[in-house]
Amino acid sequence: MDIFSGESKMKVKVLVRNPDDYLRETKRDIHKLPRNYDPALHPLEAPREYTRAMNAVKLERVFALPFIGSLDGHRDGLTCLGKHPDHLSWLYSGACDGELKLWDVAKRKIVYTVQAHDGFIRAMAFSQETSSLYTVGDDKLIKQWKAQELDGSDLKAPINTIVTRSMLTGISHHRSKPVMATCGEACNLWEHSRAQPIKTFQWGVDSLQSIKFNQVEENVIAACGSDRSIILYDMRESAPLRKVVLKMRSNSLCWNPMEAFVFTVANEDYNLYTFDMRNFASPINVHKDHVSAVIDVDYSPTGKEFVSASYDKTIRIYNSRQAHSRDIYHTSRMQRLTCAAWSLDDRFVYSGSDEMNIRIWKARAAEKLGVVKPREKTALRVNAKLVEKFAHHPAIKRIHRHRHVPSHVYNSRNELRNSRIAARRKEFNVRTHTKRQLPIIPEKAKVIVSEQQ
């Protein structure tokens, strides 16, 4: 209030606050919270944020309960998992006794079971209009099944069966054309209506284990061969494009659904390698951390992470550009893993194992499922960001990285670490004490033996 008081013309204003401006009007209103971001009113920013980050990382570990449930029902070990592209809760699984089951994951129940093949079901793929599912088995048959809404029609009989001449180990479908590729003795391209392959790619005499169509660059196919190679094909060409030979055999591969030219292979030498299709001189990334052969790999639909299932009874989740895993999931009941899949809403990970169970896990272990209120969501996001900001501080890093790991993994890990250090030491010593010049090959590129056109 400016008041001119008499002759002296003094101006005064004293701070006065009207309580009506600062208190809520009724009980049903929310409280009023005026903010002032002046840093003088917020001292000790750095220690306070550090404390908050510490609390956030501890709470993350408290709430890290990734296991959701298991799907029990198969009578033999799992071999492959198929995610229906249109229905999030439909999961197809193929077992070693030839059974194909459709699961409703939300209810954790079997929708139907079909005796698909006489031997193992090796792989499955969805057609381009997602209405049918193709499975290949040890009985050299490719069978086509209905994958639509359950409309009471007979789902137990295949729509179509193709008899092939050689063994089949993998199948993959083109994204938009009615073409699929199978691998076994050689890479064959099939069309829906034909009983004979439209094209055969052959390179060398060895067989292929796994084959995948690129979902972005739709005509490119990649396959893993048993001669430790990875072969690239273009559907439109007459001969395979390129072949890169690694030191050990790759079990499986997966294309990055977001980046057109990137794929990851799961290798027998306990690592995963991310390659750029255009440059096979060295992989983009080596992903370490497993202590036994990696069997299967699958990307998240965002393309930023992938899950790997390994012979050492654990599944690990990696960031697609980082060398070490961000998380490890294991249970004493889960034995040798055979397949892994990442659900198409980016929230769940499925793992199929030798002991006839499919397990459902959360993709982010500390995530809250269910309805999250907006304030809660903001608080969780703030916490996640704080952890990211302070991730390099040793105390916080230690808690963030801490995972309980089964003892066989723990011991193997230490052994492996020592053997790797010893190998490095040996190499260094050889290099210092030898007279000839040894070429220095970067660690990543060491895995590649040769590249062929």
Next chain:
Amino acid sequence: MISSKAGTDKLKNKLRSPSKQNLRQKFKSKKDEHLLPKFKNKKPASNQNTFKSQKVHDEHLLPKSASNKNTFESQKHRLSHGKKLDLKKKGNVVKHATKPIARSEILLPEEVGFLEAGKGESTADITQVEIKSSVDITSATKQFDLSLQFGPYAINYLRNGRKMLIGGRMGHVAAFDWVTKELTCEMNVMESVHDVAWLHNETLFAVAQKNWTYIYDNQGIEVHCIKKLNNVLKMEYLPYHFLLATTNDSGTLSWLDVSIGKMVQRTHTHLGRLDVLCQNPSNAVLCCGHSKGTVSMWTPNFVSPVIKMLCHRQPVRSVAIDQTGRYMATSSVDSTLKVWDLRTYNCLQSYKLASGASNLTFSQRGLLAVSLGNIVEVYKGICTETVREPYIKHFVGNSISGLKFCPYEDVLGVGHARGMCSMLVPGAGEPNFDALEANPFQTKSQRTEAEVKSLLEKIQPELITLDPFELGEVNRQAVLEKWEEKTKYMFVKPPKVDLKPRKNAKTVNKFRIKQRLQQERQKKHSMVASEIKQNLVQNTIAPRKPESKPSVLDRFKTKTTKK
């Protein structure tokens, strides 16, 4: 926040005292030469550098890529392409975060108070009565006098400026809402009371009584008697750490964690009776003034003072630090008042007062209140410029024992020998409070929620350092040390030790001797090994191409021949 300073070195530069020349330059243009320090030949602040490079509880490690030593070419490839973009983004975010904050300032509801005198008059001549008559009723009620007979009074305001605690030397303790004059509790503890302090909210307060410290409830019920805090003279509460800091008759500084009741640290200062204490609100460091004219700063992490400054020639009577933690005002018995810059530890201003200032306190907006015997003087802008006369003056009439500004209000509380007086100082308080820090309009439910939140965010005492932003900086020393250790032992196997023990040597001793010898040889060998490794790497990874002079015929060379 990432800077390349190594803590000790930079601070050493800062602590160098100003030369004679600098001082003269400062006062050259101004007419008040008499304000120059009397001891011209002596350096005004010979700062005893007892600051040690404080290693914070958690030393931070950089990813390898940012270490100084790693200059390999291949480092560039190691940074995966996603990371590089992230770093750039972060920098931009930090840069642009200031803009929306600056823009949101227009939303702040209140404005600062002011007092302007008419022509030819100065604000120092305006009395409290005049101010009181010129403002509205609610503000007028904020100016009041309490005449009590229980001895010189110490004052403490609650952090949100709502309630007030007064403690008289003869044992009178009262907590009340000073605006509505509503009494929360009042009692006489039947002992001498030296200081009173609110704890984290209005439910608890601490009273430093004759022998020990007592903690009372807001109803006046004694909750704790802390015998470890004995003969306490001054108390300060550190709000973000939940620490009650006290100074002792015998020169002991104690920090008590009031949330868990643990004594965090007790240091014997060996500097005599400590009756001058002040807290630096920006970094929670305690400041003590001593009878030798020195001011020392203490943290609970070190046994010796972190900073020791020689401020005056005579005993220091009072110390005050402003809210931003940049300026410190000290006064001594020889009637001098000095303003210091707390980053460079230089004396910015030096004044001669009418008498020795017994109490000093800063307001939220940088006003300094000085008590000289019976009179209170408030100075405006004393830190940034040389001030000639006070902003406001008030004759209290009794010797002043306590002086505190009320947070978020334009009010100064004065405790004196015959009670207390609350005076209006326009422009002293911060007009816009942040409700998540301190809310004067806090309801009970908000108070309980705030208590829980602040307990969760309680800062550990190990993190109290002189520079509060040190936690966000890179500890290059630790990274280098770690890298060095790695290179020492990583790649080369140390040579085996052939040991022929003495005949009578026991197996345990044999083993120990062997170990010791092995370690010694390891160390020697590692120096050689790391050198070899460095040379090897430099020569092979980045082979030096023979530099060929550019010639005219270069343009005829094809790509392959150029290589």
